[in-house]
Amino acid sequence: METIPSSPALALTGVAKHFGDVRAVDGLSLTAAAGGAIALLGPNGAGKSTTVSLLLGLARPTAGTVRVLGGTPEQAVAQGRVGAMLQQGELMPELTIGELVGFVRGLYPRPLPLSEILDLADLGSLVKRRAKGLSGGQAQRVRFALAVAGAPDLLVLDEPTAAMDVESRRRFWDGMRAYAAGGRTVLFATHYLEEADQNADRVLVIARGRLAADGTPAEIKATAGGRLVTFRLGDQPAAGLDALPGVTSVEIRDGVARLRTDDAALTTAALYRGTTLEVHDLEVSGGHLEDAFLALTRES
Template sequence: MSFTGTVKTYGEVRAVDGVDLGIAPGGTVALLGRNGAGKSTTISLLLGLTEPDSGTVELFGGPPEASVRAGRVGAMLQEARAVSRVTVGELVAFVAGRYPAPLPVAEALELAGIAGLAGRRVDRLSGGQAQRVRLAVALAGNPALLVLDEPTAALDVEARHAFWTSMRGYARRGHTVLFSTHYLEEADAHADRILVIDRGRIVADGTGDDLRRSAGGSLVSFDLAGEAPEALSLLPGVRAVEVREGRARLRTDDSDATVLALAGLGAVRALEVAPASLDDAFLALTDPEPVR
């Protein structure tokens, strides 16, 4: 899968702004971004649901539409309507029958965690159950690339755990699982690779540890007690300074050197040192006011 100089605009908004990206087969890849950062547009381009204004998008060496028609791609999108008067098993069997080499229906239902719902009508399910039916439909064709847009939004904690167990197992078969999510802890725990998109551009690409390092490896916080905040940015290791309600937070690449320098200034008051979280990295990497 590859994006090369890909641009998509809506009026004056550049929802995807010159993206260059390649993803090799296999593993799990998370797409993170604020609301409106360009995640859904990127997925639409990947699936051939919309055309780029310039640049190219390729799947398996050709246009996305060809891979979708060949059954090599499965997708679970955020918006879908329940089908009336059919059972879960009937729906998944119908979809599977449209593919050249589908999963057995029972296996698709098992992977989606709804093996016990095969005889239930689709239009009489809870929100979480309906979400898992959409996953079973996406899995039905045994796709080489599975694209999931906010897949766990309607699931409870237990269902999320079961979902990710299934997805890791599916990826271990050599498939690629690409998912967007608002849950940073999910990306950190379950993605081999994390892509952060902001204002239509890829602003970070790596593992959770890579992202944390890119934003500064540690956070040093303490009470200012009269210490001049402007001098803090000059301390060794410090990459960013935030002062709020008399307490300073320093993002630093070298917490030991930063703390020793603070001690030399006599500025160690209610000191705390903690590793940067993925949330910290995400906030440092993204713009506070996205356009989409």
């Protein structure tokens, strides 16, 4: 690839965006070198979409500066160096997928070959279909195709898998990783920790419009306190639960025990074999983001 990482893909300095009294983004600073996949992880209302809008020049910051690929967002967009998949974006219903992709492709100075776009977005069979009547997941794939069509140096995806089923998701992330592997930068917003974990080289966690954590997926998960084992304890004594292997904290509420653990398998095994408790309704949940947030934002 001819992309030379001379300037950072993204550089935000003290960025704030207020809508009246609502501080959607509230003092966000971060830098990301070019290349690789970056997840913008946060719960609904954390400021992800606003951050995306600021990066794309669709919104202007109340304070601070946003630089994209060494220039303003507007410049980067005008030069065709940015592609984006927004959360809402209806397609023109009367046009075929091929026409839509061909049109957007033609707007960029150095687009990808049409066959490669259709491949990446898994759209081969839909080229002649009109946008009207596509399923939610199919429409998402078309919007992904529109986003990558211009071979942008920076690809921004806002909750890209929202309407997709499991199989579509898998293919979608394959496409995204193939795209990022070419030395380009991909930034995607998500509220699923698993998506960030499996598809990003770096995770930026934002909460309440601020950067709550920044690191590799492994680092973030460690900060978030691993996984959660819950079961119905009833009237049985809770003594000894905190001594089980892997457990880092214990919480009993309304007869339900919540064990935070570094190793769910070890903890669960020990719970059955190493105690005489009757374990009902056992559930192991994998590092829920809401939990991660409690852990990540508790200190700040």
